[in-house]
Amino acid sequence: MKRALAIAVVAVTAACGGELAPDDDGGRCEVAVQFEPLDAVAPTSIVARATVDGVQGVLTYSWLVSSSAGAIATTPRTPDNRDVEFIAAEPGVYQVELNVTGGSRTCPTWRGDKNVRDPGSTSGAVRLRFTPGPSTTAPIQERVVVVPGGSDFAAGVLAIDPGVSTAIDVRDSGGARVPAYVRLTSRATPDAVVELVTSVTGGERATLASGRHDVLVIPLVPDLAPIERPNWDAAQGGFIVTAGASVIGTVLDGTGAPLADARVSIAAAGSGPPSTLATTGSDGRFVLGWQLSSGASLVVVPPATSGLPRLTAPLATIDLGAPLTVRYQPGQAQVELGGTMVRVGGAPVVNGHVLFALELADVATITDGSTTALVPGAHRDRIATDATGHLAAYRVTVSSGRAFAIADGGPGAVALVDVSTTTTTIDAPAPATLTGLVVDRAGAPLPGVALAASVVDELAHLDAPAPTATSGADGRFTLALAAGASYQLVLDDPRARAARRRLLVAATAGDLGSVALPPPVRVLGTVRLVGQSTGLAEVSVTALCDDCTGLERSRPQGETVTDVAGDFTVVVPDPSAPP
Amino acid sequence: MHRRVQLAGLVLGLAMPSTACLYVEPINERPSAEIRRIGDDVVFRGDELVFVAVIDDPDRDAVDLAWRGQACDRSISDPAHRCSAVETGTDPTFRFTVPTTVEGAPTTLLVITLDVTDSHGAIAKPRQTLELPVSNHDPVVELQRRGRELMGQFPVGVPITLSALGLDDDDDAVTLTWTLFPAATSRPEDVVFTRLPDPASGGQEYQLIPDVAGDWLVRVDASDGLGTGRGELPIAVRPDHAPCIGAIEPATTDGAVLVTTEPRRFAVLVVADDLDSYPAPAPGTPFVGAATLAWSMRAIGDATWTALGDSPAVTFDPATVAPGDRLELRVEVADRTLRWPALSPACTADDASCSIEAPSSCVQRRTWLVEAR
Numbered sequence: 001m002k003r004a005l006a007i008a009v010v011a012v013t014a015a016c017g018g019e020l021a022p023d024d025d026g027g028r029c030e031v032a033v034q035f036e037p038l039d040a041v042a043p044t045s046i047v048a049r050a051t052v053d054g055v056q057g058v059l060t061y062s063w064l065v066s067s068s069a070g071a072i073a074t075t076p077r078t079p080d081n082r083d084v085e086f087i088a089a090e091p092g093v094y095q096v097e098l099n100v101t102g103g104s105r106t107c108p109t110w111r112g113d114k115n116v117r118d119p120g121s122t123s124g125a126v127r128l129r130f131t132p133g134p135s136t137t138a139p140i141q142e143r144v145v146v147v148p149g150g151s152d153f154a155a156g157v158l159a160i161d162p163g164v165s166t167a168i169d170v171r172d173s174g175g176a177r178v179p180a181y182v183r184l185t186s187r188a189t190p191d192a193v194v195e196l197v198t199s200v201t202g203g204e205r206a207t208l209a210s211g212r213h214d215v216l217v218i219p220l221v222p223d224l225a226p227i228e229r230p231n232w233d234a235a236q237g238g239f240i241v242t243a244g245a246s247v248i249g250t251v252l253d254g255t256g257a258p259l260a261d262a263r264v265s266i267a268a269a270g271s272g273p274p275s276t277l278a279t280t281g282s283d284g285r286f287v288l289g290w291q292l293s294s295g296a297s298l299v300v301v302p303p304a305t306s307g308l309p310r311l312t313a314p315l316a317t318i319d320l321g322a323p324l325t326v327r328y329q330p331g332q333a334q335v336e337l338g339g340t341m342v343r344v345g346g347a348p349v350v351n352g353h354v355l356f357a358l359e360l361a362d363v364a365t366i367t368d369g370s371t372t373a374l375v376p377g378a379h380r381d382r383i384a385t386d387a388t389g390h391l392a393a394y395r396v397t398v399s400s401g402r403a404f405a406i407a408d409g410g411p412g413a414v415a416l417v418d419v420s421t422t423t424t425t426i427d428a429p430a431p432a433t434l435t436g437l438v439v440d441r442a443g444a445p446l447p448g449v450a451l452a453a454s455v456v457d458e459l460a461h462l463d464a465p466a467p468t469a470t471s472g473a474d475g476r477f478t479l480a481l482a483a484g485a486s487y488q489l490v491l492d493d494p495r496a497r498a499a500r501r502r503l504l505v506a507a508t509a510g511d512l513g514s515v516a517l518p519p520p521v522r523v524l525g526t527v528r529l530v531g532q533s534t535g536l537a538e539v540s541v542t543a544l545c546d547d548c549t550g551l552e553r554s555r556p557q558g559e560t561v562t563d564v565a566g567d568f569t570v571v572v573p574d575p576s577a578p579p
Numbered sequence: 580m581h582r583r584v585q586l587a588g589l590v591l592g593l594a595m596p597s598t599a600c601l602y603v604e605p606i607n608e609r610p611s612a613e614i615r616r617i618g619d620d621v622v623f624r625g626d627e628l629v630f631v632a633v634i635d636d637p638d639r640d641a642v643d644l645a646w647r648g649q650a651c652d653r654s655i656s657d658p659a660h661r662c663s664a665v666e667t668g669t670d671p672t673f674r675f676t677v678p679t680t681v682e683g684a685p686t687t688l689l690v691i692t693l694d695v696t697d698s699h700g701a702i703a704k705p706r707q708t709l710e711l712p713v714s715n716h717d718p719v720v721e722l723q724r725r726g727r728e729l730m731g732q733f734p735v736g737v738p739i740t741l742s743a744l745g746l747d748d749d750d751d752a753v754t755l756t757w758t759l760f761p762a763a764t765s766r767p768e769d770v771v772f773t774r775l776p777d778p779a780s781g782g783q784e785y786q787l788i789p790d791v792a793g794d795w796l797v798r799v800d801a802s803d804g805l806g807t808g809r810g811e812l813p814i815a816v817r818p819d820h821a822p823c824i825g826a827i828e829p830a831t832t833d834g835a836v837l838v839t840t841e842p843r844r845f846a847v848l849v850v851a852d853d854l855d856s857y858p859a860p861a862p863g864t865p866f867v868g869a870a871t872l873a874w875s876m877r878a879i880g881d882a883t884w885t886a887l888g889d890s891p892a893v894t895f896d897p898a899t900v901a902p903g904d905r906l907e908l909r910v911e912v913a914d915r916t917l918r919w920p921a922l923s924p925a926c927t928a929d930d931a932s933c934s935i936e937a938p939s940s941c942v943q944r945r946t947w948l949v950e951a952r
Contacts, residue, residue, distance in 0.1 A: 131826040131848050134940065140830060181838040181950075197835040218838045218952065265902040265952065267840065274840055274952040277903040301901040310901075380899060448862060452890055461899045462876055462908070466888050494862050540826040540848035551894065554828075554844045559858050561825070561849045 029055040029107035031100055040116045042091040042151075048074075048098075049083045050110075055103035064097040068152070091118035091151035093524060113524070118150025124575025125546035126557070129192060130160050130527055133538035137207045138529060139163045142189035144546055147523055149576025155525035160536070162529045163207035169238030170198045170217055172224060177202045178241055179220045184213040185271070187231065191544070191553060208234065216273055217241060225289035226273035244289035247275065249324030251284045251300055253308065254332050258284025261303040266315070269295030292320065298366065300326055307334035307395035309358070309377030313366040322368040326375070329363055335419055337383075338393035342405045345430030348389025349407045354426065355382050356394075357458040358401035358419060382461060391426075403428070404459045404482060411465045414484030414507075432483035434505065436512030438471040438491060440498050441519050441577060445475025449517070450494060453479055453487040456504065481507035496520055499573035500557055518573035523558075527566045535566015543572045609701035610636035612644075614693050614709045621714045622677060624686050624749045630673040630709070632693055640697035646673040647692045650713070652684035662690065677713055679749060685805055686713045716748035718801040720755070720810030721782075727866035729853050734819040735792055736916055737854060737866065740775070743799040743810060744782035751803035755783050758800070762793025762816060789816040821934070822856070822870050822914045823941035825849030828892075833931035833946050836905070839897045840952045846892035847872055847910055847945075855914040857891065870912050873919065879905040884928065897951030907931075909946045920944040 029052065036047045050061055061081040065072040069090065077083035088094055094114045100107040123146050132138045141160045147153045170180040177200050184194045188211050197220070198204045217239045218226040225244025229236075247266065251259040264286040266275035275290035290296075296315050302308040308328055318324065342349040356379050363377035379401070383394045399419055405428045406412035413428035438449045449471040455464045471477045481487060484507060491501045498517030505512065523543065527536045543558040558570045617629040632644050646668035653660045663681045668674075673693075678686055689711040695703035726739035733739055745753030759772050771788035778784055789795055795814040800807055826848040831837050850857035850870040859869030874887035887893055895908065913919050918935055920926040920943045926933035931946040 131828060131830060133825040133849060133851075181836050183838075193829075195829055195831050195837060197832070220836055220950075263901045263903060267902070267952065271840070274902075277952075299902055382899070454890075454894070460894065460896060462893060462895055463885050463887050466890050468890070494859060496861065538825050538849055538851060542848065551842045551844065559848065561856075561858060 027054045027105075029053070029100070029103060029105045031098060031107050031110040033096065033098055033110055033112055035114050040088060040114065041119050042116045043087070043089045044116065045085055046088050046094070046114060046116070047077060047083060047085045048096055048114075049077075050098055050100070052100050052103070052107065055100075055105045055107060057103040059100050060102045062099040062101070064099075065094060067092055067094045088114075088116040091116050091121070093152045093154040113154030113156060115148065115154055116151070117148045118576070121148050121150035121574075121576040123148045126523065126572050126575075127191065127544040127546050128155070128158070128523070128525075128570070129540075129542040129544055130158070131540040131542070132160075132536065133540070135538070136529075136536060137163060137165070138536075139186075139194050139207050139209050140192040141186075141209055142192045142544075145523065147521055147572060147575055149521060149574045152522040152524065155523055157526045157528055159528050159530045159532075160539075161209040162531075163209055164234070165205045166208045166234045167238070168196060168198055168204045168206050169202060170219070171238060171240055173240060173242050176200075178224060180224075180239075180241065181218040181220060182206075182239070183216040183218075183271075184208060184232075185215070187212045187214060190214075214271075215239065216271060218274065219276075223276060223289060225276050225291055227291050228271075228273045228293070242289075244276070244291050245320070247288040247290050247320045247324065249286055249288075249298075249326060251280050251286065251302075252325065252327040253306070254328040254330045256327065256330070258282065259302055259306065259308070259328075260284065262286075262306075263299075263301040264288065265299050266290050266296050267299050267312075268293055269297075272296070290320075298324070298326070300364075304381070305395065307336075307397055308332075309360050309363055309379050309397050309399070311364050311375050311377045313364070313375040314373065317371050317373055318366060319368040319371065322370070324366060324368055326364060326366050329365070332360075332363065333398040334395055335398055335423060336393070336395050337391050337419065337423065338395075340391045340423060341425045342385050342389055342391055342403075342428075343425065344405050344407055344410065344413045344428045346427075347407070349385045349405045349412075350389050351385065351387055352389075352405065352407040352412070353382055353384045353463075354391065354406070355404040355459055355461050355464070356380065356396070356401065356417075357404070358396060358399040358417070360397060360399045363397065378458075380458060382463075402459060402484065404455070404464065404485060406463075406465060406482070411467050411480045412482040412485075414459065414482055416484070429483045431480045432507045432509040434479045434481050434507060434510065434512055436477055437514045438475045438477060439514050439516050441516050443514070443516070445471075446493060446498060446517060447471055447473045447475055448493070448495060449475075449477075449498075450492045451477055451479060452490045452492070453481060453505075454490075455482070455485050456488050457486050459485055481505075483507055483509065491515060491517055493517060493520075496522070496571045499571055501573070502555065518577045520571045521574045522569050522571055524567070524569050527562050527568065535562065535564070537562055537564045537566060539566070539568075541568045541570050543570045607640070607697070607699040607701055608637040610634055610640065610642050610695050610697045610703045612693055612695035612703040612707050614691060614707045616709070616711070622689065622711050623714050623716055624677050624679045627674060627676045628689070628711075630675065630691055630693075632671050632673070632695065634671075634695055634703070636697050638697065638699075640699060640701075642698070642703075643696045644669050644671065645694040645696070646670075647690075647694075648673065648675040649690045650678045650681050650686040651688040651690060652681040653687055655688065655690060655710070660688075679751075685715065685749070685751060685803075687715075687805075689713055715751075715803065715805035717806035718745050718747040718751070718753045718803045718808040720745055720799045720801045720808050722797065722799055722810035722812045724797075724812055724814060725866075727854060732815045732817045733789065734853055735789055735816055736819060737788065738771075739787045739789070739814065741785045741787055741797055741812065742778065742782060743784075745799075745801040745803075745808070747801075747803050749803065751805070753801045753803050756800040756802070757783070757785055758798040759787065760796040760798065762789070762791050762795050764793060765789070765791045765795075787814070789814070792816050792818045819914070819916050819918075820853050821918060821936050821941060821943055822850050822852035822854075822912050824910070824912055824943065824945055825851050827910075827945055829947065831947060834948055836948050836950050838950045838952050839895060842894055842896040842898075844892050844894050845908055845910075845947060847912065850912050852914045854916075857912070868915060870914055871917070873911045873913070873921075875909045875911075877907050879907065884909065895949060900951045902952050903950065905948060905950045907946050908949050909944065911944045913943065918943075
């Protein structure tokens with residue numbers, strides 16, 4: 001009724017030849033555009049239909065359509081040019097702008113994109129992760145967009161949830177606040193997590209996306225067990241942590257003597273809750289608090305001086321209600337590797353380090369009294385070398401495996417080692433020189449492509465060298481790698497002539513041949529907060545694969561940051577291109 | 580034409596027939612002439628001038644006109660003067676285009692003469708001569724700057740390309756002289772001000788790398804040999820801003836324990852800076868580059884940090900340490916000025932985050948406290 005009255009006033013005033021009535025009704029001009037067909041495939045004719053609301057008068061419609069090829073002519077479909085038609089000859093993104101003038105109010109310029117698909121292309125899903133900068137409290141969020149191959153794709157406005165500030169409260173059963181690590185995983189986007197640490201003083205808050213979360217709470221104090229709260233809603237309030245179910249056991253060495261100072265814990269499968277941490281006493285006993293779940297393993301890390309390997313005992317067949325006994329097999333010989341000379345390519349590894357990855361099958365047993373299981377073990381230790389290339393003190397159980405010897409500044413090399421009492425040297429081969437040619441999918445060399453190699457498998461560790469190179473003018477590259485190691489090689493074309501590619505390579509000297517990078521597809525979009533009309537700047541936009549698992553789910557295919565208008569362009573591999 | 584003169588009174592005293600006519604040749608009067616120029620603008624080289632002869636012949640005789648026009652490089656009273664070939668004309672109107680040069684020297688004087696002779700051969704005197712000074716168009720200087728300009732200011736230590744073009748309407752060769760007026764606190768030995776290869780499009784270019792913040796001025800004087808022009812370009816140089824770490828992954832508070840139960844990627848997602856950012860701009864983007872990252876780690880209780888390289892991300896696998904082990908994982912960023920937090924007196928090694936300059940919200944260091952489970 002109020003609206004109708006206002007319109008009448010405007011009409012009368014205008015009829016009298018006076019000024020248009022001010023917008024005292026709070027109304028506004030709204031412009032919308034719809035396209036036909038919805039799913040456009042090139043070449044095609046596209047009809048754009050305008051809808052204008054909240055304004056009176058004879059309106060003038062001015063359309064501007066463009067693509068990467070330039071301006072595109074429109075043909076009126078209505079006498080007043082309200083609806084127009086244009087030809088989309090090529091696949092890609094068509095920018096459309098509509099200015100509506102002549103009405104009783106100023107109308108905003110409508111801008112939008114129309115995607116036109118390549119007829120022969122296939123589509124692929126890409127996760128877009130939005131990580132706001134420090135100036136924005138919105139939580140990390142993800143959107144899955146289906147990107148058609150063969151051409152650029154406009155994802156449009158991606159409105160992210162500003163989130164709700166939520167109190168996170170962790171207490172023990174007595175009501176006292178507990179310092180704890182809390183991880184909240186949105187059920188809508190499970191890869192985007194919010195993490196925080198609570199304190200004894202409390203008052204912590206997290207900005208969470210709307211919806212329910214799976215929550216993992218790990219108390220940072222002894223004797224309180226981590227818990228998992230699936231499908232949690234803020235209305236359910238805080239979290240109560242308790243000692244959990246007790247898992248009791250004893251660790252014995254190969255002679256059957258109690259093993260003191262071994263660190264023991266239960267590692268849950270996946271994102272489940274781990275147990276509390278325990279250190280065996282002089283009697284070898286440990287007590288763990290745990291929220292029971294399936295698929296876990298008991299991890300025993302003996303003191304370094306013991307020479308015993310680390311154990312990872314599957315608990316699937318073990319009754320955790322019974323006292324457990326973990327015993328190293330008798331008769332396992334040990335050797336002191338301290339003082340062993342370490343060489344790479346014949347040169348001592350001076351002031352470097354060696355990462356050992358030694359495997360031991362059936363090195364221990366675990367029993368609940370009725371069921372006994374064999375337990376594998378491993379030495380996975382980082383041991384320094386001195387100024388003469390000799391190892392620091394390191395006692396291990398006789399075993400075999402690999403040793404990744406790394407001298408300062410070099411890629412290092414991997415030696416196969418069979419540790420025995422006669423081991424006096426560890427000789428790793430010289431670093432491997434890997435060469436190759438970076439090309440695009442058509443076989444043309446790509447100069448200026450950045451290559452970064454990182455060690456994978458059990459030899460991966462934080463300070464493992466990560467060699468880098470850049471392809472030369474002829475597209476060729478040379479990488480010095482640790483011979484015998486396995487690497488993930490990431491090839492990134494900063495000029496976006498091709499999309500990023502990852503591949504696994506075994507470091508052996510030689511030529512990798514041609515490495516073709518996938519053709520790129522640019523995904524364009526604008527990030528806004530829900531309810532806001534302006535873009536959100538400095539938001540990290542990371543394109544991630546939707547069907548990866550494990551660590552690979554967090555490795556970006558492409559990354560960028562929004563500009564001051566909230567706009568972004570991120571390059572992803574063309575889903576139409578074969579891998 | 581002869582004139583018949585009736586000398587009635589004269590004959591009274593002469594013994595002549597009472598009626599007679601005496602025919603005498605009348606005296607011819609010489610014409611007079613004047614050169615009048617159309618327009619009174621200052622004369623420049625290349626101008627087309629129009630002159631009109633204003634003639635008065637008392638006898639109304641027909642007259643012949645002889646125009647001569649010459650351009651000279653200096654006053655004709657100077658014995659060393661040189662003049663161009665004579666252009667002539669016979670029409671009442673004489674058009675003369677001022678040559679740019681006379682034997683390679685700029686034209687500075689025009690000499691226009693006009694001789695008028697009537698049909699009896701009488702010449703107008705004095706001879707009409709018009710000396711017109713030819714003025715010089717002073718050269719002008721177009722001066723531009725290009726660089727990492729933000730809100731009209733340039734960061735310290737970042738190259739600024741200065742381009743100057745001398746323009747001269749007379750098409751004279753223009754020489755340019757560059758003068759740099761550094762900010763008051765600048766040290767000459769720390770300033771880069773070097774000439775770049777001349778652009779193919781003409782003019783000259785210099786590269787300036789200012790060493791301090793302040794008000795700088797570049798002056799370019801142009802000369803065409805006769806006149807000068809000047810261009811001045813103020814350049815506001817402000818201190819370089821330190822890069823700011825934006826979004827990181829995992830996005831946790833510095834110093835807060837981050838429990839890690841499975842291999843995890845730690846990454847810097849955004850570095851905002853006026854010079855060098857991350858993700859890096861495309862190669863060839865003028866004046867901006869990629870931020871440099873430095874990762875390091877130390878186990879809790881260790882005094883020293885172990886460098887981990889400069890990649891955008893590192894991966895930590897909790898299986899490489901014992902459950903419950905804690906380590907600090909640190910990333911620092913710098914732009915091309917390489918003002919690392921680790922080298923700044925404002926930051927100690929134990930500071931989890933650090934800002935080397937205001938605002939404090941802009942940090943160049945982030946540290947995760949990671950606990951393996």
